[in-house]
Amino acid sequence: MPWSAVLRGMLAAGPLLAVAVAAGRASVGVVAAIAAMLAGINDRPGGRRVSVRRIGGPAVAGAVGMVVGTAAGAYLGGPGLVAVFAGLGLLAGGVSAVGPVASAAGTQLLVASAVGAGMPLPEPGWVRAVAFLAGAGWLLALRVVLPTPGSFGAGAGDYRFDGERAAVADVYDAVAALLDAVGTERARGRRAALTAALDQAQDVLAGPRLRRYASSAAERRLHAQYAAALPLAEAATALAWAGERVSARAAEGPRRLAAAVRGSTHTGPLPAPCRSVPALRALDDALLHAAEAFDQADGGDLHTRRRSAREVARIVFGGAGREYGLRVALSFGASAAVALALYHAHWYGQHTHWYWLPATAVFLVKPDLGPLASRVLCRAAGTVLGALLFAVLAAVLPDPAGLVALVAVSGALIPVATRHFAAQTAVVTVLVLALVMVGGEPQASVSRIAETLLACAIVLVVGHLPMPGKRGGTVRARLTAAGGAAYAYLAHVREHPEDRARRWVLRREAYRALAEARTAIALAAAELPALARHTEGTDEVAALLERLVDTTTACAVHLDDTGRLTPRHTERLAGLLDELAGLADMPETVDPRGPDRRTLSA
Structure with missing residues (x-):
């Protein structure tokens, strides 16, 4: 209420x-x-x-x-x-x-x-x-x-930023929920929920005077906490892509971070996950980085781009x-x-x-x-x-x-x-x-x-009147934007895997564009048949782009750890690009060209 x-x-x-x-x-x-x-x-x-x-x-x-x-x-x-x-x-x-x-x-x-x-x-x-x-x-x-109710309680922090704290804490909770769902049918929905939480936090922190260079200690702390969540989200997405269950211990760290954000407290000791695979090693490194960022509270980049x-x-x-x-x-x-x-x-x-x-x-x-x-x-x-x-x-x-x-x-x-x-x-x-x-x-x-x-x-x-041009313009425009963002993200990971800051910007943009496309598609699908038929097949395109972005994220995490990709990664990327290229009958929806599959394993 x-x-x-x-x-x-x-x-x-x-x-x-x-x-x-x-x-x-x-x-x-x-x-x-x-x-x-x-x-x-x-x-x-x-x-x-x-x-x-x-x-x-x-x-x-x-x-x-x-x-x-x-x-x-x-x-x-x-x-x-x-x-x-x-x-x-x-x-x-x-x-x-x-x-x-x-x-x-x-x-x-x-x-x-x-x-x-x-x-x-x-x-x-x-x-x-x-x-x-x-x-x-x-x-x-x-x-x-x-002020909001309870904003002056013990450990509540500056009440002016209670909405920002809640949004950032929700990101850490969403990371923990995704880790709990790894290897189950719930993982896809939890990954979408993580995208929604990241979008909300990014929007809330990007308000007036909450820019890249924050002016107060409370703002700098929130920026640092949000930035520290990005590598955690990336590692959790890579684990979800791999599909192998992880121990409950892996999700405990993000939950403690969420509690620290809400209460404006220190993180305390964080349980370290097993470092048996690259994605788990990335998760452990991200937890260590988060604990350090929480203590220093020296600000951080929102990793977003403004529309020109x-x-x-x-x-x-x-x-x-x-x-x-x-x-x-x-x-x-x-x-x-x-x-x-x-x-x-x-x-x-x-x-x-x-x-x-x-x-x-x-x-x-x-x-x-x-x-x-x-x-x-x-x-x-x-x-x-x-x-x-x-x-x-x-x-x-x-x-x-x-x-x-x-x-x-x-x-x-x-x-x-x-x-x-x-x-x-x-x-x-x-x-x-x-x-x-x-x-x-x-x-x-x-x-x-x-x-x-x-x-x-x-x-x-x-x-229901016919209009000039092809119907379903909103859906097709959203899918075009999502396709461009997905290919830009993949190209950057392939060409500049060491540039993590830029990678996070492109990753956020790709997932945000996909979420907007999914929303537009769901809305169009719920229309009467006379309108819904104009966007048939777009859900398949969005699903392929979603899998492409997830796979690119898994590739990025693996490259950080080993410097090279496994045959599983390259084959999955090549297969997805082939499937997207097979949708050339919808040229206005996505650009089927993408990166050259022959260079993916180089």
């Missing part, structure tokens, strides 16, 4: 709205509460400093959307407004393909532009933008300043960005056109909340929230449940004090409800309907249900 996030949610939207109502500026409070609600959705577990980017970046995009939407609503008619919305959707959709933070920024840009264009507020655009930033900034301040502007542009304008951008543009523009047509036909009566329709379509069209049919059904079910619940509560709660309290309670429930899209939709529906009533409009549960169902229909149609 994320009690800290629950407390932040309770102290964010509700109190902001209460202060604005008391000051006679309810409309400003509504905008600030909407921003706090969206920031609460992005308030995920992790370090405090990485939350600055995770919450602050989308908030800035939302403020821009508020200004653009307000101006477009004030100066453009129906066709012009639809064109602006479609253009914003194309931009936001393309940018969303870059990553989770960019996706959240694109969402808030579009939602805020719809609210700015349609919500009848007396304030000019810049005031709305300031209120939006204030709402998100208030929750961000709570995230950075408030050219790489980001390639993603935005590549197949995934184009396909996603077109679908968002069509959904956002079409829903705005339908909403404005209904508004001019007086379908909304005397109230002007037509902006709900395009804002709802924004959430529905996002593929990172689940398969299309699943998220449409969850959105519909959650909206009906939330609207009916609010209708009951609105009949008994006093206005506005009861509604303000309902906003506070809903804000507290958001961190829990984000675990399921239907639950999140229900909570957000209650919160939004309460905000609308505080803003001066009557209870609108029935129209909220109708608009959501209409948005679901629009997104379902757009989601």
Whole structure:
């Protein structure tokens, strides 16, 4: 139960709205509460400093959307407004393909532009933008300043880095879990869990001011502890590749290291594993290195590469960005056109909340929230449940004090409800309907249900429309990146086996790219058959690339110990490269050329 996030949610939207109502500026409070609600959705577990980017970046995009939407609503008619919305959707959709933070920024840009264009507020655009930033900034301040429960206990360390400590400790626990599973069917899943733990720790430590050269002793210690986990992860992966069981003693050392990270204590004596094979010798050496790094705490490299502007542009304008951008543009523009047509036909009566329709379509069209049919059904079910619940509560709660309290309670429930899209939709529906009533409009549960169902229909149609180019662009783009990273990693191990620092950078990049590809493939496979068929066979490619990276890691560990590869290593590499080359009918997915197999044994 994320009690800290629950407390932040309770102290964010509700109190902001209460202060604005008391000051006679309810409309400003509504905008600030909407921003706090969206920031609460992005308030995920992790370090405090990485939350600055995770919450602050989308908030800035939302403020821009508020200004653009307000101006477009004030100066453009129906066709012009639809064109602006479609253009914003194309931009936001393309940018969303870059990553989770960019996706959240694109969402808030579009939602805020719809609210700015349609919500009848007396304030000019810049005031709305300031209120939006204030709402998100208030929750961000709570995230950075408030301590977590138990953070001041004995041995807890600097509470500002509790999220970073937890992420690094999880890496050591994942190494231990993989060592326990070596030689069993669980090893593959445990290796994937280790990749996820390393990705999470790398992201958390790479937050603002947690760069390669840390400024405080606590940061330097965390960097050293993370860097010391990389050779342990490499040795554990090599043991899993070999498939021979190891003693339980091998996993005891990483578990003690995990406890030392969580408690900010010294490691104490670490049990040494048997040094009978190269991978076990590498594990023993890595444990010794970790114990030394923990004591010295002199910092360490995060072993990550930043995306260049050219790489980001390639993603935005590549197949995934184009396909996603077109679908968002069509959904956002079409829903705005339908909403404005209904508004001019007086379908909304005397109230002007037509902006709900395009804002709802924004959430529905996002593929990172689940398969299309699943998220449409969850959105519909959650909206009906939330609207009916609010209708009951609105009949008994006093206005506005009861509604303000309902906003506070809903804000507290958001961190829990984000675990399921239907639950999140229900909570957000209650919160939004309460905000609308505080803003001066009557209870609108029935129209909220109708608009959501209409948005679901629009997104379902757009989601199944044929697009220019080959379908499954996101999956193919992820696989292309994974293939390039896997081959770069193999080439470096073959050509420069002594450069371990560079090797760890490429290894991390290869496994991260594979994890992203696996996620995209699993999501596409869960779609309806009309969409899922466009990515058939990609799971086989990902499995081959995964085995290639695992084998390359085993080769690297063996080269460190003996300086040469065994026939088992070279034959496995050659076989995998041959299998990948046999997939030449999918040239846009992976490059089947790779390193020349004839030079692998040299």
